[in-house]
Amino acid sequence: SGPATVSPTGRETGADQAAVAQGGAYLTTAQGARLPDTDHSLKAGERGPVLLQDHHLREKITHFDHERIPERVVHARGAAAHGVFQGYGTAAEITKAAFLAKGVETPVFVRFSTVLGSRGSADTVRDTRGFATKFYTSEGTFDLVGNNIPVFFIQDAIKFPDIIHAGKPHPDREIPQAQSAHDTFWDFVTLHTEATHHTLWNMSDRGIPRSFRMMEGFGVHTFRLVNAAGATTLVKFHWKPKLGVHSMVWEEAQITGGMDPDFHRRDLADAIEAGAHPQWELGVQTFPDNPEQTFEGIDLLDPTNIVPEELAPVQPVGLLTLNANPSNFFAETEQVAFHPGHLVPGIDITDDPLLSGRLFSYLDTQISRLGGPNFAQIPVNRTHAPVNDMLRDGMHQTAVHRGVAPYRPNTLDGGCPFQAGADMGAYVEVPREVPAAKKVREAPDSFADHFSQPRRFWLSMSPVERQHIIAAYSFELGKCYERAVKERGLRVLANIDPELCAGVATALGLPAPEPSQPLATVEPSPALSQIGRTWPLD
Numbered sequence: 047s048g049p050a051t052v053s054p055t056g057r058e059t060g061a062d063q064a065a066v067a068q069g070g071a072y073l074t075t076a077q078g079a080r081l082p083d084t085d086h087s088l089k090a091g092e093r094g095p096v097l098l099q100d101h102h103l104r105e106k107i108t109h110f111d112h113e114r115i116p117e118r119v120v121h122a123r124g125a126a127a128h129g130v131f132q133g134y135g136t137a138a139e140i141t142k143a144a145f146l147a148k149g150v151e152t153p154v155f156v157r158f159s160t161v162l163g164s165r166g167s168a169d170t171v172r173d174t175r176g177f178a179t180k181f182y183t184s185e186g187t188f189d190l191v192g193n194n195i196p197v198f199f200i201q202d203a204i205k206f207p208d209i210i211h212a213g214k215p216h217p218d219r220e221i222p223q224a225q226s227a228h229d230t231f232w233d234f235v236t237l238h239t240e241a242t243h244h245t246l247w248n249m250s251d252r253g254i255p256r257s258f259r260m261m262e263g264f265g266v267h268t269f270r271l272v273n274a275a276g277a278t279t280l281v282k283f284h285w286k287p288k289l290g291v292h293s294m295v296w297e298e299a300q301i302t303g304g305m306d307p308d309f310h311r312r313d314l315a316d317a318i319e320a321g322a323h324p325q326w327e328l329g330v331q332t333f334p335d336n337p338e339q340t341f342e343g344i345d346l347l348d349p350t351n352i353v354p355e356e357l358a359p360v361q362p363v364g365l366l367t368l369n370a371n372p373s374n375f376f377a378e379t380e381q382v383a384f385h386p387g388h389l390v391p392g393i394d395i396t397d398d399p400l401l402s403g404r405l406f407s408y409l410d411t412q413i414s415r416l417g418g419p420n421f422a423q424i425p426v427n428r429t430h431a432p433v434n435d436m437l438r439d440g441m442h443q444t445a446v447h448r449g450v451a452p453y454r455p456n457t458l459d460g461g462c463p464f465q466a467g468a469d470m471g472a473y474v475e476v477p478r479e480v481p482a483a484k485k486v487r488e489a490p491d492s493f494a495d496h497f498s499q500p501r502r503f504w505l506s507m508s509p510v511e512r513q514h515i516i517a518a519y520s521f522e523l524g525k526c527y528e529r530a531v532k533e534r535g536l537r538v539l540a541n542i543d544p545e546l547c548a549g550v551a552t553a554l555g556l557p558a559p560e561p562s563q564p565l566a567t568v569e570p571s572p573a574l575s576q577i578g579r580t581w582p583l584d
């Protein structure tokens with residue numbers, strides 16, 4: 047026995063409940079008593095004091111007083127849509143996940159977001175964008191909680207509070223809302239040089255997308271897929287937009303942000319309403335599951351690394367179509383709760399230390415954001431698979447559980463049949479050797495190269511993209527008050543490329559430093575440039 051009422055989709059339930067709550071010919075209290083008037087308080091005389099006994103007044107104001115819930119600690123600003131995912135069947139050899147099988151259609155809910163601004167901030171800022179997808183599969187919910195940038199700032203989740211504290215507005219003045227133009231952000235990313243690659247993507251045109259419909263998405267971490275025979279393959283997930291990848295130029299973003307700070311959420315909702323349903327192909331890069339978990343010398347557990355598509359092409363495995371706008375922003379876009387640990391049979395995690403920390407963080411934050419442990423019962427968060435979870439009671443419990451014995455097996459609830467075992471479609475973690483254990487608080491040596499991949503990105507850019515990157519660093523670093531932070535920023539750039547460093551140094555009126563280490567010898571990856579980028583969809 048799971049929640050007492052389980053609806054096929056959160057969206058329908060949200061709409062149904064809204065209809066029930068707002069239906070009928072009479073205005074009522076929350077208890078259903080009809081109201082004669084909702085505009086005047088009960089008073090002792092026309093000009094006398096308001097009476098405490100006015101239940102309608104107190105109920106109306108009390109409820110209003112508690113309408114807000116905490117915004118997400120990151121990714122607070124978002125817009126979402128419903129859709130459908132159709133598997134191509136092309137992943138059948140590498141995963142048993144049912145929703146990827148040929149022709150299977152799975153309802154999805156996708157939320158796009160900025161990372162650092164508050165709920166009311168502008169869409170058009172320079173920032174990373176979240177791209178989180180909830181697949182309501184027949185085997186349970188699978189969440190792919192990704193970004194529009196394929197790498198992350200840090201390699202270990204223990205630094206997440208630090209990078210976010212550095213990136214959020216200064217604690218004294220609560221400015222700026224935009225991601226990067228301030229001292230603490232640049233202080234952090236120049237002291238923790240593993241952030242160089244992600245920062246470079248932010249300073250490129252990818253930091254100011256034209257539209258959510260024109261962004262790539264990335265699962266970032268390496269995942270482990272398992273097929274029906276138990277064989278494993280390491281993969282990175284990619285979303286490829288049918289409309290291509292497009293950005294604004296900086297000046298466009300400034301004007302658009304001033305004229306319409308809701309530009310991206312309006313663009314998404316208008317397009318869907320007009321029937322221009324945005325589409326993405328889901329693809330995977332595949333790598334042999336070798337004991338080192340490396341590919342062509344690239345550490346696959348380091349989330350600051352990509353694997354160039356020239357070395358491992360992205361292979362399409364299914365099609366996502368967004369076809370319906372939420373009917374209630376709060377019920378759906380605000381209350382949706384994604385979690386990288388929501389996995390289905392055929393998809394497992396790897397030991398990427400950033401992913402491990404995420405597995406703890408999302409559930410933890412949602413218990414406080416959504417008011418207790420029962421948010422899986424909120425319509426948009428309900429799985430479409432049957433639930434029999436033995437979880438009971440707690441804040442905001444809405445299910446009426448039956449029976450007396452919420453444990454299995456038991457002999458009291460009608461002899462409750464209980465089956466266990468790996469062979470009944472259960473989610474079973476892939477058995478893996480754990481390396482000889484020595485407790486350490488260290489990063490592996492393979493996490494130490496912070497500049498080769500940024501250099502590859504820079505070398506892959508077209509001349510106009512390079513100009514934009516130089517202009518972005520010049521503007522953002524130029525906003526810092528501390529000269530030492532600007533100078534350290536230039537020292538980081540010197541380790542990426544002399545042209546980049548010199549361009550920014552000239553704009554800042556500071557000398558261009560020499561690199562502190564030999565520049566890496568890397569091949570460009572033309573797939574990284576947005577110019578002339580095509581995708582097999584069209």
Ligand code: HEM
Binds near residue numbers: 177
């Ligand atoms: C929220 C992506 C790293 C903690 C989100 C969201 C996305 C995302 C897309 C918004 C979900 C939504 O729309 O509701 C990523 C990616 C990461 C990453 C791609 C790295 C590869 C981390 C780390 C932590 C973290 C390392 C903490 C250790 C959170 C929290 C939220 C969040 C607390 C708010 C969740 C909520 O309130 O529902 N992240 N994130 N993230 N992320 Fe991450």
